[in-house]
Amino acid sequence: MELRFSPAQEAFRHEARAWLAANAPPPRSLASLDTAAGFESHRQWEQTMFEDRWSVVSWPEEYGGRGVGILEWLVFEEEYWRAQAPLRVSQNGVFLLAPTMFEFGTDRQKERFLPAMASGREIWCQGWSEPDAGSDLAGIRSRAVRSASDDGWVLTGQKTWASRGAFAEWCFGLFRTDPQAERHRGLTYFLVELSTPGVTVRPIPQLDAETGFAEIFFEDVFVPDDQVLGGVGQGWNVAMATAGSERGLSLRSPARYTEAAARLVALYGERLLVDPDRATRSADAVAQAWMDAEAYRLNTLWAATRVLDGGSVGPEASANKIHWSETDLGIHRAALALLGTDAEVLGGGPEAAWLDGYLFALAGPIYAGTNEIQRNVVAERMLGLPRG
Amino acid sequence: MHFAFTDQQLEFRDAVRQVLAKVCTTDDLRAAYNAPAARTSRWAALAELGVVGLQVPEDRGGLGLGLVDLVLLLEEAGRVALPEPLVETSALTAPLLAELGSTVPGGPATSAAWLEAIAEGSVAAAVAETSEPSVPVPGANGADLLVLVAPGDGGGPEIHVVGADRVAVTLVPSLDPTRRLGRVGWSPGIDTRAASGEVAASGIRRSADRAAVASAAQLLGLTDRMITMAADYARERHQFGKPIGSFQAVKHLLAGAQVALEFARPVVYAAAWALDEGEADRSRLASTAKAYASEAATEAARVSLQVHGAIGYTWECDLHLFLKRAWALSEAWGSAADHRHRLLASLVGER
Numbered sequence: 132m133e134l135r136f137s138p139a140q141e142a143f144r145h146e147a148r149a150w151l152a153a154n155a156p157p158p159r160s161l162a163s164l165d166t167a168a169g170f171e172s173h174r175q176w177e178q179t180m181f182e183d184r185w186s187v188v189s190w191p192e193e194y195g196g197r198g199v200g201i202l203e204w205l206v207f208e209e210e211y212w213r214a215q216a217p218l219r220v221s222q223n224g225v226f227l228l229a230p231t232m233f234e235f236g237t238d239r240q241k242e243r244f245l246p247a248m249a250s251g252r253e254i255w256c257q258g259w260s261e262p263d264a265g266s267d268l269a270g271i272r273s274r275a276v277r278s279a280s281d282d283g284w285v286l287t288g289q290k291t292w293a294s295r296g297a298f299a300e301w302c303f304g305l306f307r308t309d310p311q312a313e314r315h316r317g318l319t320y321f322l323v324e325l326s327t328p329g330v331t332v333r334p335i336p337q338l339d340a341e342t343g344f345a346e347i348f349f350e351d352v353f354v355p356d357d358q359v360l361g362g363v364g365q366g367w368n369v370a371m372a373t374a375g376s377e378r379g380l381s382l383r384s385p386a387r388y389t390e391a392a393a394r395l396v397a398l399y400g401e402r403l404l405v406d407p408d409r410a411t412r413s414a415d416a417v418a419q420a421w422m423d424a425e426a427y428r429l430n431t432l433w434a435a436t437r438v439l440d441g442g443s444v445g446p447e448a449s450a451n452k453i454h455w456s457e458t459d460l461g462i463h464r465a466a467l468a469l470l471g472t473d474a475e476v477l478g479g480g481p482e483a484a485w486l487d488g489y490l491f492a493l494a495g496p497i498y499a500g501t502n503e504i505q506r507n508v509v510a511e512r513m514l515g516l517p518r519g
Numbered sequence: 520m521h522f523a524f525t526d527q528q529l530e531f532r533d534a535v536r537q538v539l540a541k542v543c544t545t546d547d548l549r550a551a552y553n554a555p556a557a558r559t560s561r562w563a564a565l566a567e568l569g570v571v572g573l574q575v576p577e578d579r580g581g582l583g584l585g586l587v588d589l590v591l592l593l594e595e596a597g598r599v600a601l602p603e604p605l606v607e608t609s610a611l612t613a614p615l616l617a618e619l620g621s622t623v624p625g626g627p628a629t630s631a632a633w634l635e636a637i638a639e640g641s642v643a644a645a646v647a648e649t650s651e652p653s654v655p656v657p658g659a660n661g662a663d664l665l666v667l668v669a670p671g672d673g674g675g676p677e678i679h680v681v682g683a684d685r686v687a688v689t690l691v692p693s694l695d696p697t698r699r700l701g702r703v704g705w706s707p708g709i710d711t712r713a714a715s716g717e718v719a720a721s722g723i724r725r726s727a728d729r730a731a732v733a734s735a736a737q738l739l740g741l742t743d744r745m746i747t748m749a750a751d752y753a754r755e756r757h758q759f760g761k762p763i764g765s766f767q768a769v770k771h772l773l774a775g776a777q778v779a780l781e782f783a784r785p786v787v788y789a790a791a792w793a794l795d796e797g798e799a800d801r802s803r804l805a806s807t808a809k810a811y812a813s814e815a816a817t818e819a820a821r822v823s824l825q826v827h828g829a830i831g832y833t834w835e836c837d838l839h840l841f842l843k844r845a846w847a848l849s850e851a852w853g854s855a856a857d858h859r860h861r862l863l864a865s866l867v868g869e870r
Contacts, residue, residue, distance in 0.1 A: 132521065132522060132523065132524060132525075132587055132788070132792050133520060133521045133522070134520060134522055134789055134792055134793070134798075135520065136520050137520065140520070202520050396863075396866045396867065399863075399867065400867050403867065414859075414860065414863055415856060415859050415860075417863060418810075418859035418860065418862050418863040418866075419810075419859055421862065421863070421866060422806075422807045422810055422811065422859065422862065425786070425803075425804075425807055426782045426783070426785070426786050426807065426811055427782070429522075429785040429786050429789045430781070430782050430785045430786075432520065432522045432785070432789075433522050433523075433784075433785035433788075435522075436520070436521055436522040436523045437523065439521075440523060447781065450777065450778045450781045450782070453774075453778050454778060454781075454782055503767070503771070505774075506767075506770060506771045506774035506775065506778075507767065507770055507771075507774070509774035509777050509778060510764070510770035510771070510773055510774040510777075511770070513774075513777055514746065514750040514764075514773055514774070514777060515750060515754065516750060516753055516754065516762075516764035516765065516769075516770050516773070517754065517761075517762050517764055517765040518765065519765045519766065519767060519770075
């Protein structure tokens with residue numbers, strides 16, 4: 132057992148730290164990525180990172196990465212969050228679609244899509260949920276039928292809750308290609324450009340008033356065959372690979388939480404000087420939040436080692452998703468309790484970041500499959516309880 | 520970075536699991552309830568395997584290994600609710616005696632003799648958490664060797680290593696009788712003192728960290744066992760014409776406990792590694808390990824009882840044998856809240 136990073140990994144850390152110190156915008160200096168202007172400034176930041184090959188370090192060099200392993204990626208993430216660099220506007224592409232594309236994509240698809248994704252030139256959103264299919268994803272009704280020209284598919288239906296959908300260029304989504312098949316089997320995973328005729332995007336203001344997601348209407352939208360990912364009828368399996376990334380090792384690196392927990396402890400220390408009685412009442416919650424982040428870090432290293440040794444992440448991804456989403460809530464709730472009335476204040480200051488973070492954290496137990504669904508998965512696949 | 524056990528460590532764990540499944544059944548636990556003993560044929564079997572003397576130096580008949588090697592075995596001990604004092608003897612007393620060496624009363628020869636006896640399986644130890652005489656000491660009743668704490672002249676604590684012949688132990692009845700709680704009557708003397716001053720203070724700190732991690736490891740095994748028992752029951756028990764485990768209300772109870780267990784495990788393993796390596800953050804990891812394992816066990820105990828329903832509330836059902844140990848160990852060597860408090864003091868103190 133060894134829990135230290137190697138000298139080479141530490142050297143990589145220092146390189147990343149130096150680059151971020153020289154290039155990352157100051158913390159909270161960009162407008163929110165859920166505004167039109169903020170989306171573009173975040174896209175520009177992706178481009179800046181891409182130019183120096185920092186946007187997708189774990190990808191092969193031919194697609195703009197550095198070909199480093201998962202441990203180096205975790206090191207990079209630690210430095211990224213330490214620098215409080217901007218949120219990743221391209222995260223749906225680089226953290227969710229890309230791992231799926233590496234597994235299921237053709238060489239042509241990888242060449243066509245990955246560099247544009249890594250540079251922020253094309254930003255992706257996810258088209259899974261529908262008005263009547265959320266937790267019951269296999270119940271989707273949006274459909275694809277063979278085109279008359281027989282060189283593609285014609286998509287019809289409605290997707291919703293597509294994060295970044297308001298401003299994104301592309302969407303990956305599930306459509307029913309075989310209405311006769313068993314409901315998990317008749318699905319296909321499509322890559323759709325949102326400027327295609329027949330696509331209408333309607334941004335949806337979230338509870339913070341910004342258009343963080345959108346609904347997308349498809350009316351006879353033609354999609355050529357080479358924009359099917361992973362084969363016709365294989366959509367469920369391909370989507371579960373993406374969901375595994377979303378819940379498991381890829382989307383939420385531990386640094387996000389350990390960095391927030393360190394800021395929480397700092398906030399606690401400051402408030403202890405100002406109002407010790409009030410601060411002390413939050414002591415247990417602050418310590419719990421720090422432990423939750425630390426436990427997440429260690430669990431990630433544990434899982435990463437298992438993967439490097441040839442193992443895999445199965446239903447543990449569901450346990451993981453429950454843990455990171457609840458950790459995020461716990462950290463931010465503790466911060467708001469420390470802040471008191473200051474927690475209500477909107478604006479660009481550090482206090483407002485806790486409120487923004489809390490609102491974002493509240494979405495965590497809902498997106499990427501609700502935590503209730505994840506508990507079903509844990510119970511059925513880790514504990515062998517019968518399906519209901 | 521390679522956060523995993525070696526094949527050898529895992530094979531040793533499997534071998535110990537097989538032995539414990541035979542020699543520590545729930546019938547054996549019921550027998551131990553009727554006649555709690557510090558040492559048994561089970562203890563001898565574990566000594567024979569090398570488990571008891573795992574942290575005893577090789578030149579004293581042990582395996583000379585560390586807490587990382589022991590932690591998986593402690594987890595197995597928890598899984599079967601092993602009644603014997605593996606935490607106290609193997610995880611605490613053996614490394615402490617090895618470290619103190621020549622300052623142990625009687626000098627190096629005595630220290631060596633105690634270590635050899637531990638490795639042989641002829642000594643069961645008890646370790647006091649505090650010098651407060653009113654606090655019962657787990658394992659004291661029937662212990663051969665006691666590691667006790669006394670207030671020193673300079674105000675700091677002293678460590679005393681005391682044979683059973685120098686103490687008068689009063690049994691303190693406890694919910695889990697195999698805890699063998701005792702109130703220890705004794706007189707600290709120059710001839711019992713093993714360490715004072717900074718040596719004692721750092722020894723006590725190390726022991727507290729080791730105890731937190733070793734108890735946490737046992738709690739992992741107990742938690743796993745309780746969840747397994749409840750999941751087995753939830754598959755078998757039918758109501759409304761279905762197994763109760765098919766109902767989401769039941770699933771979610773058990774899933775919550777399972778997630779707590781999944782996330783406690785790596786913390787406990789990392790803490791054991793950090794203690795062996797003397798890492799700067801070892802005490803924080805030890806606190807996180809104990810807090811996490813205590814919370815997971817408390818949750819699993821509550822949930823597994825709930826899933827069993829009234830049958831779980833009976834003496835006849837084996838569940839209570841594990842619940843009681845889980846409750847005891849959750850509070851021993853610092854509760855979850857104690858360790859959160861300790862951690863935050865350390866984090867804020869650093870600033």
